[in-house]
Amino acid sequence: MTFRVSDLAKSKSFYAAALAPLGYRVMREFSFNGQTMFGMGIDSADGPKIDTWFIAGPSEYGESVTRGCHLCWRAPNRAAVDAFYAAAMANGAKDNGEPGVRAHYHPNYYGAFVIDLDGNNVEAVCHAPQ
Numbered sequence: 494m495t496f497r498v499s500d501l502a503k504s505k506s507f508y509a510a511a512l513a514p515l516g517y518r519v520m521r522e523f524s525f526n527g528q529t530m531f532g533m534g535i536d537s538a539d540g541p542k543i544d545t546w547f548i549a550g551p552s553e554y555g556e557s558v559t560r561g562c563h564l565c566w567r568a569p570n571r572a573a574v575d576a577f578y579a580a581a582m583a584n585g586a587k588d589n590g591e592p593g594v595r596a597h598y599h600p601n602y603y604g605a606f607v608i609d610l611d612g613n614n615v616e617a618v619c620h621a622p623q
Contacts, residue, residue, distance in 0.1 A: 494545050496559040499611055501549035505531055507584045507610055508547065514576030515566050515617055517545075528552065558611055565616040571603045577617035578605035585610055 498504040509519055512533060520543050522531040534543035545564075551557045568574045575592045582588065590606035598604075604618040 494564055495548060496546070496562070496564075496611070496613065497548050497551060497556055499550065499558045501529055501531070501547065503585070503610055504547050507581070507586070508533060508545075510584045511577055511581040511586070511607075511615070512545075512566065514573045514580060515568050517566070560612040561614075563614040563616070565604070565618055568617045568619040570621065571619050571623060574603055574605050574617045574619050578607065581607040581609075581615070586615075589614055590616075 496504070505519065508517075512518075516535045517533045518535075519531050520534050520541050524530070528548055530546055530548040532543035533545045533547070534541055536542075566577075568577060571592070578592050586607035586609060589608050590604070592605040593603065594600075595602045595604055599620070601620055601622045602618060603620075604616050606614055606616045609615050
């Protein structure tokens with residue numbers, strides 16, 4: 494997944510804090526073709542795996558800042574969902590659904606939703622029972 498963001502430094506601070514409870518960290522930062530970006534991912538048995546990229550501002554081809562997207566990251570447990578929510582809220586997110594069971598999805602769907610700095614609905618979810 495790639496998000497184009499309005500402020501790369503603020504987005505880096507926000508996502509580094511919000512995704513840390515899920516095992517994510519900033520793994521790569523660089524500029525290429527006049528675009529500055531960073532990638533976040535997890536350490537796996539096969540090595541570092543980046544699956545989310547953040548790029549500063551609109552592109553020269555007219556791609557605008559990402560807004561209105563919904564992206565969900567899997568959490569290892571319910572405590573990590575709670576920590577994701579708390580960290581996101583402490584770093585400028587807007588509430589879009591406090592941590593809790595969403596039984597309409599399935600009996601063990603424990604998720605939290607926030608609106609990020611650019612207006613995207615981001616979520617952490619744990620599918621395991623308590």
